Amino acid sequence: MASVWDDLNSLLDSPDSLSSPSRGTVKAKAGFNAAEDAAALKKAMDGFGTDEKTLINILTQRSSDQRLQICKAYKDLTGKSLVDHLEGDTHGHFEDILVALVTPPAQFDMQAIKQAMKGAGTTESVLIEILASRSNPQIRALSDAYLKETGRALTYDLKSEVSGDFGKTLLILAEGKRDETKNVDAAKAKADAKALYEAGEKKWGTDESKFIDILCNRSVPQLRQTLVEYKNLSGKTLQQSIESEMSGHLEDALVAVVKCVKSVPAYMAELLHKSMKGAGTKEEMLTRIMVSRSEVDMMDIKVEYKKLFGRSLYSDIESDTSGDYRQTLLGLCGADA
Structure with a gap:
């Protein structure tokens, strides 16, 4: 099971979805007509019973931008929001997924993060999943949506929910300021690998801040080179070292970052x-x-x-x-x- 994470051979040449995502199964529909789709959705929900098949066909076969145009056309046509109609006409997980499909992506991420911080206890796994896997522009967009919705900065609310080294990791990720240069500095990768080795495997106790600083700030291509150098230096992958040196949410977060650097x-x-x-x-x-x-x-x-x-x-x-x-x-x- 771990083998896919241990193999670094093709790492430096593989595509990186943090900076060049365009490998989706859902594409924009050619010959798209928002008004036509809106009318078809209205018909599918009008009267007695709902034509679920039409809802599914339309909403899973349009791009997110097109779905948002449909929402606008739907409002123009009916005077009501599509979300309200979907919520009134469907239920359970089916309702949840249809509403998710007509929610702007940044808004959808923001709602998941907000939900994860709500009430007693925090759902750390959701915060880790989103903040470790999103690109800088995605993180900035969700932060903007958060500020607009709550009137507070995401980092401000995070501070009161998470603490310690784990909190520090999430706060850096939530800034969406990871270096985006494509050039790899081989000497720096070697130096970083050595610093990580000396902060972890080689030392009694672990210097977590070194791991957090390097893993949360360097560019993806740079970190990939560092992962290769680290394995050459220590004989273990950085992920294996983190798993043996750390525990709890910090371990989960840093492993997630390393995995996303390798392959989202x-x-x-x-x-x-x-x-x-x-x-x-x-x-x-x-x-x-x-x-x-x-x-x-x-x-x-x-x-x-x-x-x-x-x-x-x-x-x-x-x-x-x-x-x-x-x-x-x-x-x-x-x-x-």
């Missing part, structure tokens, strides 16, 4: 598997990932899923979910591969 699609494939494995399905997580990655890197996620688990994502969704919810997920997943 493989990281998402693991989470999707986790959302369906064992007793009960974690629909919230399944919905969040399928919706948020459908236009970014879902094609790559499917490939990684097959590599990791020997089964297709499509067949696992099919056997793990049911009804209209299942059909919507399969629509986002795209043909079985």
Whole structure:
């Protein structure tokens, strides 16, 4: 299972979805007409009973931008928001996923983060998943949405929810200021690898701040080179070192960052598997990932899923979910591969 994370051979040449995402299963529809789609959706929900199939076909086969245009056309046509009608006409996980599909991506991320910090206790895993896997522009967009919705900066609220080294890690990630240069400085990668080795494996106790600083600030290409140098130097992967040196939420966060530097699609494939494995399905997580990655890197996620688990994502969704919810997920997943 760990093998996919230990293999660094093709790392330096593989695409990086943090900076060049365009491998989605959901694409903009050619010959798109927002008013026509809005009318079809209205008809599907009018009167007695709902034509779920039309809702699914339209909402899983339009890009996010097109879905937002449909929302506007729907409001113009009916005077009511599409979200309100969907909420009144559907329910359960099916309702959740349709509403997610007509929510702007930054807004959707922001709502998940807000929900994760609500009430007693914090859902750290959601904060880690989103903040470790999003690009700088995505993080800045969700921060703007957060400020607009709450009147407070995301980092301000995070500070009161998370603390210690884990809190420090999330706060740096939430700034969305990771270096974006494409050039790799080989000497710096060697020096960083050595600094990480000396801050962890080589030392009694671990200097967490060194790990946080390097992993949360350097560019993805630079970190990939550092991961290779680290393995040459220590004989272990950086992920293995973090797992043996650290614990708790800090370990989870830094491992997630390393995994996303290597491959966001493989990281998402693991989470999707986790959302369906064992007793009960974690629909919230399944919905969040399928919706948020459908236009970014879902094609790559499917490939990684097959590599990791020997089964297709499509067949696992099919056997793990049911009804209209299942059909919507399969629509986002795209043909079985």
